[in-house]
Amino acid sequence: MTQHTAPVAGDPVDGGLSKKGLSAGTVGLLGAVVIGISCIAPAYTLTAALGPTASEVGFQVPAIILVGFIPMLLVAFGYRELNNRMPDSGTSFTWGTRAFGPWVGWMAGWGLVSATILVLSNLAGVAVDFLFLLVDQLSGSPGTIAELAANPVINVVVCLLFMLGATMVSYRDMQTTQRLQYVLVSFQVAVLVIFSVVALSRVAAGTAFDGSAFEASWLNPFAVGSTSAVVAGLSLSIFIFWGWDVTLTMNEETTDPERTPGRAATLTVVTIVVLYLLISISLLSFAGTGEGELGLGNPDIQDNVFFHLSGPVLGPLAFLVSLAVLTSSASSLQSTFVSPARTLLAMGHYGALPSRFASISPRFFTPGYATIVSAVVASTFYAVMRFVSENVLWDTITALGMMICFYYGITAFACVWYFRHQWFDSARSTAFTLVFPLVGGLILAVLFLITLRDSMDPDYGSGSNIGGVGLVFILGMTVILLGVVIMVWQSRVRPAFFRGETLTLEAPASRSARRQR
16 A cells, blocks of 8 residues: 655645645556546546537547647646646646736636536536436436436535535545545546447447448548537537646646656546547447438437447447446546645645644544635535526637646646746756647637637627627626625635735746856
């Protein structure tokens, strides 16, 4: 068993940072990668994204996945460099503060916390839908049981039970989370691989629905033929790859905190892109992109492609695919708690939020208070919105793209600015502290602006609008402005952080300057 220690809060780390009492050394490289994959939820994510993407770009779906992979990998390199220098559970909040000051850092933390807490409610709701769908599939009474998920009372009660279970596991030590995720992620990935391999075997045997032999052009982004489709692919990448940064928020709990989290982030992103390519190629080969009964272009199956193709591919074992998607959403619900809880912990620790957020469970050495607050906010939001307005609920989830671009972008630029004196120390430094994070950050900044523009369209998202302005835009800006209001309020009651007294600006010196010393 991995040995670990529980450092005392306030122990110095490096450059003005300090430990927070989390249980050090409990998460290894494999555990971090598994939790990263869990947070991304590949089965749930791709079953909803594959069909609409195929309708837009046809057989170039793998190329679009590769295009979307690029900015995520570039930003991950920036995260890795920052973590090597400043391993801190606050990640975007801490690094943004060290690079740009307390105001920008606070908003980066707000972007991460708001996005992850809101998506918790979505994941719980999705888990409910797939639970009833699975039971319906096993019972042999199509539609009868699945329709129960549409009942608001039943839906909210089961959703809250999922949330309670995820909270209880997250409150416990990271070893409990790891053990659970090893099982859930292994099952999910195994089913997806089997699903893909069997689909390809049916293509080879000539028994596929609309069999097509794989062509190298499927991987060529220049064959897409539409700039708007490439932009759509980049926007898609925000959602299908989002979550890998959870590996960094565990940095104070990993073995070798300077190296393990960064390596885990890179491995997670690479593993996910390989898995996505395998699945997309196999299902394109099996079903094609037409609008026939099982074609990926058929709008009637695009909300859950895996469910509709599982029977023709796996026959009597089709229920395993539904179980994998349920497992995917449920495991992601639990692992997603890691990021907001540890970011809130860091914000409380450095005085950017009330000190209660800095409290650590004396038994489990986890951010207990922050975990409970995250669960209560997410549960309340889902329960209220499910009864008040489902359009507001789902449009808020749609607006998450803004939040993700916002805090990923700030973090990428934080890497560039923080290491500005070291850009030209070496070829490696130029690539990893300047070129890669800068390009990744610029792509995300452009996507943020495009999303802002598109979301103003009344037809965007659910089609709801206020005064002719799309509801998604209004909700996204409301979340950002709410963060500004809370930040200003906190600056009045907790001025020390905002004066740079608890977490200071820093810019490491260049190699030549260090030599002169």
